[in-house]
Amino acid sequence: MNLWKKISYLGVSQGLDFRLTRRIVLANRFGLLIAIVTLIFMAIFLTRDNAPIIPLIGMLTVASCIWFLNAVELTRLSRFLTCLIPPIGLLALNISQKLGGAEVDILQYATPRMIIIGSLGLPFAIFTAFEKKYVWSAVAVILLLGFGYDFIHQWLGIDHQSLGIESKGYGIIFEDSIVLSLIVLAASGFMFSIGHQYDEKAQKLLDDALAQTDFLRKNEEDMKKTLLELEASRQKEEERSWIAKGVAELSEILQTADGSGSIYERWLASLIKYLGVNQGGLFISDEQDGEVVLNLVASYAYERKKFLQRTIHSGEGLVGQAFLEGDRIYLKQIPGEYVHITSGLGEATPRVLVLVPVKTSQSTEAVLELASFSELPPHHLELLDKLSESLASFIANNKVNQRTKKLLEQAQTMSEELKSNEEEMRQNLEELTATQEAMSRKEREYQQRIADLESALTASQIQMPANR
Numbered sequence: 001m002n003l004w005k006k007i008s009y010l011g012v013s014q015g016l017d018f019r020l021t022r023r024i025v026l027a028n029r030f031g032l033l034i035a036i037v038t039l040i041f042m043a044i045f046l047t048r049d050n051a052p053i054i055p056l057i058g059m060l061t062v063a064s065c066i067w068f069l070n071a072v073e074l075t076r077l078s079r080f081l082t083c084l085i086p087p088i089g090l091l092a093l094n095i096s097q098k099l100g101g102a103e104v105d106i107l108q109y110a111t112p113r114m115i116i117i118g119s120l121g122l123p124f125a126i127f128t129a130f131e132k133k134y135v136w137s138a139v140a141v142i143l144l145l146g147f148g149y150d151f152i153h154q155w156l157g158i159d160h161q162s163l164g165i166e167s168k169g170y171g172i173i174f175e176d177s178i179v180l181s182l183i184v185l186a187a188s189g190f191m192f193s194i195g196h197q198y199d200e201k202a203q204k205l206l207d208d209a210l211a212q213t214d215f216l217r218k219n220e221e222d223m224k225k226t227l228l229e230l231e232a233s234r235q236k237e238e239e240r241s242w243i244a245k246g247v248a249e250l251s252e253i254l255q256t257a258d259g260s261g262s263i264y265e266r267w268l269a270s271l272i273k274y275l276g277v278n279q280g281g282l283f284i285s286d287e288q289d290g291e292v293v294l295n296l297v298a299s300y301a302y303e304r305k306k307f308l309q310r311t312i313h314s315g316e317g318l319v320g321q322a323f324l325e326g327d328r329i330y331l332k333q334i335p336g337e338y339v340h341i342t343s344g345l346g347e348a349t350p351r352v353l354v355l356v357p358v359k360t361s362q363s364t365e366a367v368l369e370l371a372s373f374s375e376l377p378p379h380h381l382e383l384l385d386k387l388s389e390s391l392a393s394f395i396a397n398n399k400v401n402q403r404t405k406k407l408l409e410q411a412q413t414m415s416e417e418l419k420s421n422e423e424e425m426r427q428n429l430e431e432l433t434a435t436q437e438a439m440s441r442k443e444r445e446y447q448q449r450i451a452d453l454e455s456a457l458t459a460s461q462i463q464m465p466a467n468r
Helices: 002-008 018-045 053-071 075-099 106-118 121-126 129-147 149-156 170-255 262-275 304-308 317-325 378-467
Strands: 279-288 291-300 311-313 329-331 341-343 346-348 352-359 364-372
Touching (some): 018 121, 053 075, 075 106, 075 121, 075 129, 106 129, 106 149, 106 170, 121 129, 129 149, 170 262, 170 378, 262 279, 262 291, 262 378, 311 317, 352 378, 364 378
Antiparallel strands (some): 279 291, 279 364, 341 346
8 A cells, every 4th residue: 555655656756737747647547557458358368379479578668767767856848748659559550569470450450440440539638738749749649650551561561451441331340449549538538527527626625724734833933933932022021030130149148248257258158159160269359569460358158279369469360361352261172170160979079160351441459250051041130230240349349349448447556655655755745844943043043142152252352352
């Protein structure tokens, strides 16, 4: 059954007009019927002398050509050949018998002509109304074979007179051939017209069905497209909600900062759990001896070896490069010795590594490094970009607060030093004042004593002249 179906549908392609499909299937099946009949005739003739094997083999070969031509999509040539095989094959078989010396009577001589003319109906069955030139070409060939029957036999020297077949009524056979031709052509033409009308009606119904099918398929595609758009919108909305929730939760951690360094540890741990990654670290920029360095201020699940390098210079390694360039780095091929994820099952190299520069519009404040076994979808990276802005502002404000606090401490220290110096100077001033007062008192005492001495001296000088 499968072989019958495969042979029947040789040359039928998807989307082919159903009218052509019917004719191609008919040609394939008719070719198979010719092959079977030819094999039966071969079996019959093999028991006789002068068996016409060559014509029969020729018919088998031509029947095979029908399938071959259909298989290579030469369907019109294949069907044209299908129309001509019966008349040409029958004529060749009949002529080979006569040339072989077989004895024939007038009935055996004339019957093939009637069968040839009777095959005029084949072109009308094999071709459609849109292939009229093939129909009339096949009809013309069959008529030439039918009405040229005697001329072919005369040319080969095997006409009824040469064979010694006498029949006074043979002329009537020619007249009957004309009548038979007219009857077959009229009947075939009528059936051809009826078949064409049926085909047009069937085609219209098929076109309507196809149009309805296309309409339904288009509606289905539109519905699928709408559903996909709704699903995409829902997913986008979920992603936006997820991002907004993450920003809110992690921003709340920063808002509840108590001034201790543990805020970065809590923020990083919450971020890693929210993203579902495996480990991470936060490096904040600082200046040391006039050079910018990145200090590891928070880490989560890093192996011990990673802690060995807590300070990274700008431009050094992937962290330094991300800080220097200010662009996010997303790696799917991680250097083997760069970092490992450690668990109870052992160590393994992460699949992806992302380094996000934490920056404001003016400067880069830090670098966030995350490692994971699974790739980060786009909305995860979008969350990191949004969080980097708020984190950068927090770090910048924290740095300003730290600097302000440090300056206040320095100012307080200087104020206390000034107060201490002022007290010391006051004490020194008091001591100096006391010293000055003592010196002034002594100076007055000295001046009084000098005045007393001078008065005594003057008095003694006055008394000395008087005594003389």
